[in-house]
Each structure stands twice: as C-alpha cells, then as structure tokens.
Amino acid sequence: xxxxxxxxxxxxxxxxxxxxxxxxxxxxxxxxxxxxxxxxxxxxxxxxxxxxxxxxxxxxxxxxxxxxxxxxxxxxxxxxxxxxxxxxxxxxxxxxxxxxxxxxxxxxxxxxxxxxxxxxxxxxxxxxxxxxxxxxxxxxxxxxxxxxxxxxxxxxxxxxxxxxxxxxxxxxxxxxxxxxxxxxxxxxxxxxxxxxxxxxxxxxxxxxxxxxxxxxxxxxxxxxxxxxxxxxxxxxxxxxxxxxxxxxxxxxxxxxxxxxxxxxxxxxxxxxxxxxxxxxxxxxxxxxxxxxxxxxxxxxxxxxxxxxxxxxxxxxxxxxxxxxxxxxxxxxxxxxxxxxxxxxxxxxxxxxxxxxxxxxxxxxxxxxxxxxxxxxxxxxxxxxxxxxxxxxxxxx
Numbered sequence: 164x165x166x167x168x169x170x171x172x173x174x175x176x177x178x179x180x181x182x183x184x185x186x187x188x189x190x191x192x193x194x195x196x197x198x199x200x201x202x203x204x205x206x207x208x209x210x211x212x213x214x215x216x217x218x219x220x221x222x223x224x225x226x227x228x229x230x231x232x233x234x235x236x237x238x239x240x241x242x243x244x245x246x247x248x249x250x251x252x253x254x255x256x257x258x259x260x261x262x263x264x265x266x267x268x269x270x271x272x273x274x275x276x277x278x279x280x281x282x283x284x285x286x287x288x289x290x291x292x293x294x295x296x297x298x299x300x301x302x303x304x305x306x307x308x309x310x311x312x313x314x315x316x317x318x319x320x321x322x323x324x325x326x327x328x329x330x331x332x333x334x335x336x337x338x339x340x341x342x343x344x345x346x347x348x349x350x351x352x353x354x355x356x357x358x359x360x361x362x363x364x365x366x367x368x369x370x371x372x373x374x375x376x377x378x379x380x381x382x383x384x385x386x387x388x389x390x391x392x393x394x395x396x397x398x399x400x401x402x403x404x405x406x407x408x409x410x411x412x413x414x415x416x417x418x419x420x421x422x423x424x425x426x427x428x429x430x431x432x433x434x435x436x437x438x439x440x441x442x443x444x445x446x447x448x449x450x451x452x453x454x455x456x457x458x459x460x461x462x463x464x465x466x467x468x469x470x471x472x473x474x475x476x477x478x479x480x481x482x483x484x485x486x487x488x489x490x491x492x493x494x495x496x497x498x499x500x501x502x503x504x505x506x507x508x509x510x511x512x513x514x515x516x517x518x519x520x521x522x523x524x525x526x527x528x529x530x531x532x533x534x535x536x537x538x539x540x541x542x543x544x545x546x547x548x549x550x551x552x553x554x555x556x557x558x559x
Contacts, residue, residue: 210296214285214317215328217292230326241327242287245319248330255279258297258334262316265333277303277312277336285331293317295334303336312336463488466495474504477551478558505537 219234221227227235249256256279257264263274278299286294295317299307306312316339318332381388384405386398394402467484470476476484476499488495530538530545538548 211294212315213292214295215293217290229323235321235326237292237328239287244327244329245331246282249282255281256331256333260335261337262335276300313338463492470499475499475502478555
C-alpha cells in the first residue's frame with residue numbers, strides 16, 4: 164500500500180493539478196520453471212512485472228483519502244500522462260532497496276541501486292494494468308534468488324481530483340506487502356518538484372513534455388518560450404493577467420456598442436427645430452457676404468450724395484468720391500469731414516448769375532466775398548469757381 168503526502172509545488176506542465184504522491188507495493192512473480200537461472204531467480208517470460216493494477220484500486224489501509232471515492236484510477240489516460248510527465252526521458256529510472264533514495268538525506272545511508280528501467284519499458288495492458296521491465300543488478304538478483312525481497316514498490320504522483328497517476332519517480336524492492344512502511348516518508352514532498360538532487364540521473368529539459376496548445380497560447384499572448392524550455396510560473400501568471408486584460412477590453416467594447424445602440428434608439432431622427440443642415444448654413448453665409456458687399460457700395464454712394472446735397476462737394480466730384488470710398492471708406496469720411504458746406508451750392512441763384520441759354524453774351528455774376536474766399540482756399544480761379552456755381556444751379 165502507500166503512504167501519501169500533498170505538495171504545493173509541481174512541474175510547470177502540471178501547474179493547476181493538485182498532486183499527491185504514493186508508494187504502492189506489488190508481489191514479485193518469479194518464474195520457477197526449469198529455464199530459471201542457476202541463481203534460482205527469473206522474471207516472467209517477457210521480463211515484465213506488474214506495477215499497478217488496472218482500473219480503480221486502493222491500498223489495504225483505505226488510502227488514498229484525498230481522492231473522491233477513495234480510489235486511484237489506472238487507464239489509458241493515466242498511462243499517457245505517465246509517459247508525458249515522467250522525467251528521465253533520455254535516461255533510466257532507479258530501483259533501490261526500501262526506498263532509500265527518498266530517505267538518504269535523512270538517515271545519511273547510501274542508496275545503492277537494485278536495478279533500472281526506462282520509461283519506454285513501461286507498458287499499459289488494458290484489463291491488467293501497468294507493467295515495468297526492470298534490469299536488476301547482480302546483487303539484486305542474488306537477494307531475489309535467496310527470497311530476501313518479495314515485493315516491487317512503485318513511487319508515483321497522482322491527480323487528487325481524478326486519482327490518475329501522473330508521473331513515475333522511482334521504484335524499490337521491499338518486504339512490506341501492501342504498505343511501504345516508511346515513516347514518515349518526508350522525502351515524498353520532493354517528488355512533485357522532481358528535485359534533481361534526489362534522482363540518480365538528472366532529467367533533461369528537452370525530454371519534458373509541454374502541451375503544444377499551451378505553447379501556442381503563450382505565443383499568441385506575446386510570451387516567448389525558448390525551444391526545449393518550459394514556461395515558468397511567472398510567465399504563466401503573466402499569461403493569466405494578459406487574458407484578464409483582454410476580457411476587460413472586450414467588455415469595454417461591448418459596453419460602447421450598447422451605448423451607441425441606445426443613443427441611436429433614442430434619437431432616430433434629427434430635431435430640425437434645434438439643428439440646421441450644414442448646406443443651409445453655408446448658403447446663408449454666402450448670401451450674407453454678398454449682401455455685405457452690396458451694402459458697402461450703397462453706403463459709399465449714399466455718403467457721396469449726402470455730401471453733395473449738403474454743399475460739401477460738387478457734382479463733378481461724384482465719381483471720384485465714389486471710387487475713393489470703395490477703396491477706403493475711412494479716407495472718404497476724412498476727406499468730406501474737412502470740408503465746409505457752401506451755402507451757394509444748396510440754393511438756386513437767379514439774380515447774380517444769368518441763364519446762359521438765354522443770353523450767351525451775359526457775363527457771369529460777380530462772386531461774393533465769401534465765395535471768393537472759398538475759391539481761393541480750394542485753389543480755383545474765380546472764373547472756374549463761378550462756372551462751377553452756374554453748372555450746379557442749372558442741375559437743380
């Protein structure tokens with residue numbers, strides 16, 4: 164039977180599996196036919212011995228207690244896990260005496276090997292169980308021939324959820340049927356960690372099995388694992404964090420989509436009492452620019468007309484003043500602002516200036532003193548000034 168112990172550590176590819184460890188003894192079947200060796204010991208005809216029974220099984224003392232149903236399970240799934248997870252893929256697993264490999268650090272005694280076996284020499288036979296083909300040393304054969312050892316005890320790790328064996332650590336020749344009897348088997352804690360110091364042949368990393376789907380998932384998350392290496396616990400934790408971030412991001416996107424859908428449902432059409440199409444706004448802007456330009460022209464012409472009507476400008480200056488205003492309204496305003504209104508330009512003269520159409524020879528009326536001053540201030544001759552007055556009166 165077995166002594167079990169729980170461990171909190173495990174190989175990277177077994178992370179997430181609650182592991183237990185057991186050592187289970189089975190009786191050695193010796194071929195006592197005439198073909199036996201001179202020493203009197205020989206294994207079965209094919210050289211294999213049964214290490215574990217098939218299907219559900221337990222120890223005579225009721226273990227395992229940490230597996231639902233209280234039984235281990237040996238089947239094809241368990242065999243696949245043993246082949247994939249057992250170390251020493253390129254070397255041999257040790258068979259010692261009384262599990263001394265597990266206890267040598269405590270008792271300080273040597274741990275001589277009684278034999279070896281390779282993982283390729285482990286078979287699963289449906290309906291029968293797990294079989295191992297050992298290669299015993301000469302000393303071990305002598306002990307067996309003398310019937311000094313009767314049981315073969317396999318040390319294996321198992322999944323506490325299913326009871327299926329997950330890896331093989333070692334084996335031993337023992338005389339304890341059904342229970343290994345090791346007290347307290349403290350070294351079993353090292354089994355799940357596969358401590359290289361507790362093994363006669365250090366495991367080779369290239370022989371360890373890593374789920375290819377896990378490697379693809381890690382690569383997709385941007386976590387690079389070197390060829391032949393296993394993901395560390397830190398890398399696995401980083402992968403979990405990145406998955407959580409992706410889930411949160413996906414939730415945010417879904418939330419935004421829901422908000423957009425809700426807003427679309429609330430406002431299926433545009434309220435034209437509050438909003439104006441951009442095309443309409445642009446058209447209004449163009450019309451406003453045109454009206455502003457037109458109003459500017461009207462303002463210039465109106466200003467010039469008012470100046471002429473007020474006697475601050477002559478009719479002959481109209482076009483000049485309009486052109487000046489179009490160039491600069493400020494310049495036009497300044498020009499007209501400096502001028503003094505001429506009273507004669509706003510009243511019709513009938514007595515001082517004769518009508519040229521009636522009397523071609525009539526001389527121009529004499530200028531008043533004020534008109535002379537204005538003509539002088541404007542730099543005009545008295546005759547030109549009088550003609551300008553006459554022409555202004557004719558237009559009125």
